[in-house]
Amino acid sequence: AADKIRLIPQDFFAELCEQIIQHLNHKIPGVNTAELCQRIQTSGVEINIGDLTKIANILSFLFSTAARNNLSTEELVTTLGSGVSTLPKHAVQVIRHVWNEQGKAIAVSEDAGNMATVGQFVDMKWKLGVAMSSDTCRSLKYPYVTVTLTVADPSGQITDKSFEMTIPQFKNFFRQFKEMASVLETV
Numbered sequence: 001a002a003d004k005i006r007l008i009p010q011d012f013f014a015e016l017c018e019q020i021i022q023h024l025n026h027k028i029p030g031v032n033t034a035e036l037c038q039r040i041q042t043s044g045v046e047i048n049i050g051d052l053t054k055i056a057n058i059l060s061f062l063f064s065t066a067a068r069n070n071l072s073t074e075e076l077v078t079t080l081g082s083g084v085s086t087l088p089k090h091a092v093q094v095i096r097h098v099w100n101e102q103g104k105a106i107a108v109s110e111d112a113g114n115m116a117t118v119g120q121f122v123d124m125k126w127k128l129g130v131a132m133s134s135d136t137c138r139s140l141k142y143p144y145v146t147v148t149l150t151v152a153d154p155s156g157q158i159t160d161k162s163f164e165m166t167i168p169q170f171k172n173f174f175r176q177f178k179e180m181a182s183v184l185e186t187v
Helices: 002-007 010-024 033-042 049-068 073-081 089-115 167-186
Strands: 120-131 142-152 158-166
Touching: 002 049, 002 089, 010 033, 010 049, 010 089, 033 049, 049 073, 049 089, 073 089, 142 167, 158 167
Parallel strands: none
Antiparallel strands: 120 142, 142 158
16 A cells, blocks of 8 residues: 555645545545546546555544544654555655644544444435337337435445436335435424
């Protein structure tokens, strides 16, 4: 991981650390590694989404473990320096700065973080479509609804999940949402 971190420019690495801290503080639902990876690649750095996701998971584990153990900034930096593969100097500086500025807030909110064992809903998009024809059927005229859910998993990675429904399935889906809304109004 240290070799991959060396590739990431300091400003992007700082942004990644900031987003992870914000996620751990429950200020944002997750870290959008796909968007950040695309921006890093646009800047000319060759890194893939899998490597960036691993780095984000490592940093999330690092910050949450440091919060659980109530580490000071110096204790965290000393621990990082004693690792097998040492991190690049710019990465240690960024981690030091981010932890010094915002790390203590995690320790306060870590209890709430232990409860988050499922993903968090971020956004939903839908569109209505009509299948006109296919290889096996010349005239379908079949309406459907495509739904895309944006979800942050417990580690903070944001992903999109898409599915299609027939109109009767969508009506049932809608009815269930109306039931949830009416129950929530009584709370």
